[in-house]
Amino acid sequence: MTLLRHIWLPLLLVFLVVAQWQRWLALQLPLNVLLAAGLAAIAFTLGIFFKASRIATAALMTLLLLAGLHYLQWAPSERELRFWLSVGALNVALVSLTRDRSLLSFFGLILAALLAAQVAGIQFMLQECCGDLLATSWSPAVGLPLLDSLFGRLELADLLIISALATAAVAVFWHRDQVSIGLFGAGILVGVAYLGGPGMLLLVVSAIGLLLVLLALRTAYDLAFRDELTGIPSRRAYSRYLLTLGRNFSIAVVDIDHFKKLNDRHGHQVGDQALRMVAARIARYGGGRAFRYGGEEFVIVIRGKDRERAEKALERMREKIAAYPMRIRAVGRPKDGGGKVRKQRGQGGGRKIRATVSVGLAASGPKARTPDQVLEAADKALYRAKRGGRNRVISAA
Numbered sequence: 074m075t076l077l078r079h080i081w082l083p084l085l086l087v088f089l090v091v092a093q094w095q096r097w098l099a100l101q102l103p104l105n106v107l108l109a110a111g112l113a114a115i116a117f118t119l120g121i122f123f124k125a126s127r128i129a130t131a132a133l134m135t136l137l138l139l140a141g142l143h144y145l146q147w148a149p150s151e152r153e154l155r156f157w158l159s160v161g162a163l164n165v166a167l168v169s170l171t172r173d174r175s176l177l178s179f180f181g182l183i184l185a186a187l188l189a190a191q192v193a194g195i196q197f198m199l200q201e202c203c204g205d206l207l208a209t210s211w212s213p214a215v216g217l218p219l220l221d222s223l224f225g226r227l228e229l230a231d232l233l234i235i236s237a238l239a240t241a242a243v244a245v246f247w248h249r250d251q252v253s254i255g256l257f258g259a260g261i262l263v264g265v266a267y268l269g270g271p272g273m274l275l276l277v278v279s280a281i282g283l284l285l286v287l288l289a290l291r292t293a294y295d296l297a298f299r300d301e302l303t304g305i306p307s308r309r310a311y312s313r314y315l316l317t318l319g320r321n322f323s324i325a326v327v328d329i330d331h332f333k334k335l336n337d338r339h340g341h342q343v344g345d346q347a348l349r350m351v352a353a354r355i356a357r358y359g360g361g362r363a364f365r366y367g368g369e370e371f372v373i374v375i376r377g378k379d380r381e382r383a384e385k386a387l388e389r390m391r392e393k394i395a396a397y398p399m400r401i402r403a404v405g406r407p408k409d410g411g412g413k414v415r416k417q418r419g420q421g422g423g424r425k426i427r428a429t430v431s432v433g434l435a436a437s438g439p440k441a442r443t444p445d446q447v448l449e450a451a452d453k454a455l456y457r458a459k460r461g462g463r464n465r466v467i468s469a470a
């Protein structure tokens with residue numbers, strides 16, 4: 074069973090390739106169709122690799138549409154095309170509400186089965202019993218002439234596309250991430266094809282394919298260079314950023330004070346919450362590019378040689394962090410002195426705590442030319458800030 078969940082998709086693809094190989098070879102598809110299909114296929118593959126099920130599903134929908142139109146020679150009427158576009162958009166919007174996971178899983182298998190059942194079910198209904206469903210007006214007359222003339226002829230497809238866009242908008246508020254914003258953008262593009270008719274379709278599908286590829290690459294970039302917990306750039310991004318530095322720059326090392334105690338007293342989840350709060354303020358007020366260096370340590374790279382400005386920004390940042398009353402949202406599992414984990418459910422909610430940081434700052438110059446040397450000098454300054462009583466900014470001489 075475990076094996077099945079990993080191999081169902083590769084198996085299906087191999088089966089399709091073997092079964093349809095001859096026909097694919099015989100197909101002479103125009104270049105623009107190949108381009109659109111190629112983009113969607115790349116986005117689908119990247120989505121699978123990066124376990125980005127939302128991107129992979131949207132790419133799959135795009136591929137299915139292209140396969141239907143150009144491979145199965147499906148020739149829908151404009152009304153049918155609008156209907157299926159809206160069904161596809163609604164499916165993508167619903168999936169964009171879920172969290173990302175692997176499609177090589179039971180989730181993927183169930184999703185694929187649901188999609189197949191949905192397509193078969195709708196097709197059956199349209200052919201066997203309810204073909205005129207698509208042309209029926211679905212909006213009840215309200216009695217107000219303006220509203221009735223605006224909405225009086227809403228068809229099923231109109232309602233579906235409006236629902237799709239509304240659902241995608243909810244997903245943007247729900248996830249607040251680039252993928253959901255990108256998928257909302259894809260929904261708008263579907264809306265353009267919806268209003269523009271079949272002539273616009275291929276252009277829009279190519280644009281969606283490109284958008285999905287970019288989203289997948291952005292996801293890969295974030296996986297590689299963004300710190301998962303705090304959302305700010307990671308240490309790997311720091312190493313890359315150093316390659317872009319000129320001769321004049323400063324590096325500040327920021328370390329949360331008594332963080333171990335905070336973890337022990339309130340639990341790891343509250344510790345994580347503090348890390349996020351501090352990271353957000355460092356990124357906002359630090360005066361330069363902020364990175365999570367590791368654990369409870371951050372670095373800020375400040376370009377230029379205006380040391381006074383850098384010190385001012387860091388001082389302001391330190392004050393902002395110290396003054397921020399952090400409401401304990403998560404319920405922690407703090408450790409007792411003896412190492413026993415003691416549950417603390419129901420406690421902590423609503424309490425406020427504050428965290429402070431110590432900062433060491435050093436600038437490039439004759440004594441420290443390379444980023445490593447400047448970082449070392451900043452580290453020494455940080456050590457002095459800790460020894461001097463913490464919650465302060467110390468500059469290297």
Ligand SMILES: Nc1nc2c(ncn2[C@@H]2O[C@H](COP(=O)(O)OP(=O)(O)OP(=O)(O)O)[C@@H](O)[C@H]2O)c(=O)[nH]1
Pocket residue numbers: 302328329330331332333334336340341342343344345348367368369459463
């Ligand atoms: N919650 C949480 N804790 C972390 C994370 N990474 C590191 N830590 C904790 O950070 C603590 C660092 O403690 P220390 O290096 O002793 O420093 P400190 O307690 O801040 O003391 P000073 O730096 O001297 O003020 C350790 O207890 C780590 O377990 C993380 O991602 N989440």
